[in-house]
Amino acid sequence: MTPLTLSASVGDIASDLPGAAEVFRRNGISFCCGGALTLADAAAKQGLAPETLLDALQALIDAAGRDAPQETLPLIDHILARYHETHRDELEWLIPLAQKVETVHGDHDEAPLGLTEALIALHDELDSHMLKEEQVLFPMMRQGGHPMIVHPIGVMRHEHDSAAELLREVERITRGLSLPEGACRSWTALYTGLTKFSEDLVRHMHLENSILFPRFEAA
Ligand SMILES: [Fe+2]
Ligand SMILES: [Fe+2]
Structure with a gap:
């Protein structure tokens, strides 16, 4: 899985992390054509605090797989x-x-x-x-x-x-x-x-x- 840092690309995160695409769509971040954009650049472009974006994505990582059977x-x-x-x-x-x-x-x-x-x-x-x-x-x-x-x-x-x-x-x-x-x-x-x-x-x-x-x- 792509490590969650500000230099990770939004395209990689969107196709790796369940729910990330939805977070990006909601914040007006395009990950199709500007997929090579880093999280830092995407946040700056939309006027978002980078920490806010990282927190939202980290919450998804924490939640991923929680509902799936463990065995x-x-x-x-x-x-x-x-x-x-x-x-x-x-x-x-x-x-x-x-x-x-x-x-x-x-x-x-x-x-x-x-x-x-x-x-x-x-x-x-x-x-x-x-x-x-x-x-x-x-x-x-x-x-x-x-x-x-x-x-x-x-x-x-x-x-x-x-x-x-x-x-x-x-x-x-x-x-x-x-x-x-x-x-x-x-x-x-x-x-x-x-x-x-x-x-x-x-x-x-x-x-x-x-x-x-x-x-x-x-x-
Ligand atoms: Fe598979
Ligand atoms: Fe499969």
Whole structure:
């Protein structure tokens, strides 16, 4: 997880820390196009006290994972039911909805052009990633670990980075998931659904990166 300092980039924190995207949106901080911006610069730009921003983010770190099961086996079951299944269900309707909005509003100044393509890439990436966890990594964990387990874990961490990169791309294409004036119902439903999906994905990867994986890497 990206260490929380004033020199950390808002883009990295938004894709690493559950709830951070919401804190940034609320404070008018863009993390899509200005994702390389540091927390210090973002706070200065918005006229915020840097400590206020750090405190809000620290509270999220303290809260992350608090509601998840503590024991490893129930935690794996929770990740599968609450995140793997949910991502698959949601992408199934988000992709055609994105396609519809791009087709119908293609000539609108703020149309999210390229969104369908980015979501299909995210779908393909996640689908193979989750299958590897379901068929290889999680069964190893259920058996208490494996001498070589750090290798598949390393691959999963790397794939999380690629998924986070695609999330930032979605953020950029949709200008931070902000709707244009008078957006139709489909466009609104699309961005509402994508906001929830993005939050879930960040939370899912955080549970694995910061809670589940370290238990086996340390052993
Ligand atoms: Fe997972
Ligand atoms: Fe994962």
